Amino acid sequence: MAGAVGAGLVAAGTAAPAFAREAGQPAAGGAPKPGERTVALLLFDGFTALDAVGPYEVLCRLPGVRVVTVGTRQSGPVRTDTGELSIVAERTMADVTSADVLLVPGGGMRGVGAAAADPAVQNWIRRIDRGTTWTTSVCTGALILGAAGVLRGVRATTHWGPAARTALEGYGAVVTQQRFVEHGKIITGAGVSAGIDMGLHLASRLSGEEVARAMQLGVEYDPAPPFDSGNAAKADERTKQLALKLLNDAAV
Amino acid sequence: MAGAVGAGLVAAGTAAPAFAREAGQPAAGGAPKPGERTVALLLFDGFTALDAVGPYEVLCRLPGVRVVTVGTRQSGPVRTDTGELSIVAERTMADVTSADVLLVPGGGMRGVGAAAADPAVQNWIRRIDRGTTWTTSVCTGALILGAAGVLRGVRATTHWGPAARTALEGYGAVVTQQRFVEHGKIITGAGVSAGIDMGLHLASRLSGEEVARAMQLGVEYDPAPPFDSGNAAKADERTKQLALKLLNDAAV
Numbered sequence: 292m293a294g295a296v297g298a299g300l301v302a303a304g305t306a307a308p309a310f311a312r313e314a315g316q317p318a319a320g321g322a323p324k325p326g327e328r329t330v331a332l333l334l335f336d337g338f339t340a341l342d343a344v345g346p347y348e349v350l351c352r353l354p355g356v357r358v359v360t361v362g363t364r365q366s367g368p369v370r371t372d373t374g375e376l377s378i379v380a381e382r383t384m385a386d387v388t389s390a391d392v393l394l395v396p397g398g399g400m401r402g403v404g405a406a407a408a409d410p411a412v413q414n415w416i417r418r419i420d421r422g423t424t425w426t427t428s429v430c431t432g433a434l435i436l437g438a439a440g441v442l443r444g445v446r447a448t449t450h451w452g453p454a455a456r457t458a459l460e461g462y463g464a465v466v467t468q469q470r471f472v473e474h475g476k477i478i479t480g481a482g483v484s485a486g487i488d489m490g491l492h493l494a495s496r497l498s499g500e501e502v503a504r505a506m507q508l509g510v511e512y513d514p515a516p517p518f519d520s521g522n523a524a525k526a527d528e529r530t531k532q533l534a535l536k537l538l539n540d541a542a543v
Numbered sequence: 544m545a546g547a548v549g550a551g552l553v554a555a556g557t558a559a560p561a562f563a564r565e566a567g568q569p570a571a572g573g574a575p576k577p578g579e580r581t582v583a584l585l586l587f588d589g590f591t592a593l594d595a596v597g598p599y600e601v602l603c604r605l606p607g608v609r610v611v612t613v614g615t616r617q618s619g620p621v622r623t624d625t626g627e628l629s630i631v632a633e634r635t636m637a638d639v640t641s642a643d644v645l646l647v648p649g650g651g652m653r654g655v656g657a658a659a660a661d662p663a664v665q666n667w668i669r670r671i672d673r674g675t676t677w678t679t680s681v682c683t684g685a686l687i688l689g690a691a692g693v694l695r696g697v698r699a700t701t702h703w704g705p706a707a708r709t710a711l712e713g714y715g716a717v718v719t720q721q722r723f724v725e726h727g728k729i730i731t732g733a734g735v736s737a738g739i740d741m742g743l744h745l746a747s748r749l750s751g752e753e754v755a756r757a758m759q760l761g762v763e764y765d766p767a768p769p770f771d772s773g774n775a776a777k778a779d780e781r782t783k784q785l786a787l788k789l790l791n792d793a794a795v
Contacts, residue, residue, distance in 0.1 A: 340599060340600055341597065344596040344628075345596075345597075348736075351627055352792070357627070358628070360628065375611075376596075376630065376631070378628065378631070379620045430763075450763060470765070470766075470767035482761075483761075483762035484763055484764040487736060487766075488767050488768055488769060495769065495770075505789055507773045508703075508774075509789055510735035510736045511682075511733050511735055512735075512766075513773030513774040514773070515722035516743065516765075517755070517759075518747075518759050521764040522763075522765040523763070530756055530760055533757035534758070534761040537605075537761050540606070541604035
């Protein structure tokens with residue numbers, strides 16, 4: 292499967308996007324090494340930066356694993372949900388025809404709604420999912436997987452917000468409250484920062500526990516949150532409403 | 544102070560980089576709103592993505608707070624330490640003449656070493672630091688602050704790796720083992736993922752605890768690491784050596 296992606300990468304690699312040349316940089320990555328396993332990280336307009344970068348940071352250093360950022364229709368900068376930050380997609384859905392791992396981050400409801408309603412995204416996800424060893428999501432990325440029809444009857448999690456959980460149920464998933472959940476080859480993570488926990492679990496599936504434990508130390512993931520407010524099941528209604536307002540007000 | 548940054552943003556905003564136009568996207572952000580406080584997030588070649596995106600994600604939605612990504616010499620995509628991911632710098636050090644908060648992420652030793660040895664970076668950090676309410680770093684970003692001379696006699700933390708801690712001591716900082724530490728207006732975070740904890744603490748300083756608690760819930764930061772290996776003080780030597788090898792082997 293990596294071979295097919297490799298072909299796409301080599302082909303696309305011969306034409307670095309103009310912005311990369313103008314910025315005086317080589318196209319990121321280039322051709323994968325033989326036998327390299329690929330993680331296709333879908334970047335759609337309005338994704339949430341930490342949903343993508345949390346798991347990226349613990350997967351990108353796994354020996355023999357290559358993370359490929361995939362834009363929906365073009366390579367180059369993809370805006371996040373706040374419109375303040377952009378991350379570069381190396382390739383496009385047209386370039387990447389298969390992958391060992393599919394990773395779909397979440398985003399604001401506008402961006403997720405648009406991606407979930409896009410037949411090209413749905414078809415690409417179904418095509419990639421057919422060949423993956425693991426199909427994964429973070430936060431509301433589960434809604435995009437759900438819209439593609441790959442979560443029917445699957446135990447899955449998403450952001451704690453009521454709209455996300457209701458939508459995920461609507462796609463036929465069995466919604467759980469877990470930080471991350473593995474069901475068959477599907478691994479879903481809860482909201483935003485849960486992508487780090489999910490990513491470390493995925494790292495152990497890809498490279499074994501010894502390497503995953505070392506990566507957790509490498510990124511010094513020994514959390515000491517300054518507050519006890521991260522769990523919606525324990526949060527008061529006022530904090531929940533303020534959290535949802537902050538998320539909605541910042542969205543573009 | 545935000546005004547001065549605003550002027551820079553407006554001026555720079557009149558010429559969106561070519562890559563942004565080619566990608567069919569507006570330049571991110573644009574002119575700040577009146578009274579908006581600015582966080583200048585320095586992106587240097589070889590920074591670590593999660594060091595920057597962890598705190599970004601909990602600061603970017605604070606009411607009246609604007610995060611501005613700052614490239615060292617040019618705007619546009621800046622490569623991270625692995626060379627596989629690039630994040631777009633909206634502005635440059637020349638555009639941004641002051642900020643309310645300075646945030647310096649860490650990176651691989653090559654990128655951090657080059658940034659720490661760059662007189663233009665050192666001068667810009669000293670200039671911005673003179674006007675900040677908070678000067679902050681994540682991971683080995685503390686070494687870049689240290690090279691600029693702003694950490695002498697300051698209690699500070701960095702990545703657990705011996706090289707980083709020794710270098711930080713060399714800059715006259717009093718190195719601690721804390722997840723994040725506030726000393727005067729300097730707030731430093733430990734390795735990589737500690738930027739989320741540091742960022743939430745900074746959020747409470749900027750917007751009060753009620754908002755910071757809500758942001759922690761917004762990004763669902765209720766960590767459940769799959770392993771107990773995130774703390775170097777508790778890790779065995781074999782895991783530490785493997786972690787450092789994985790970090791070094793992936794660096795470009």
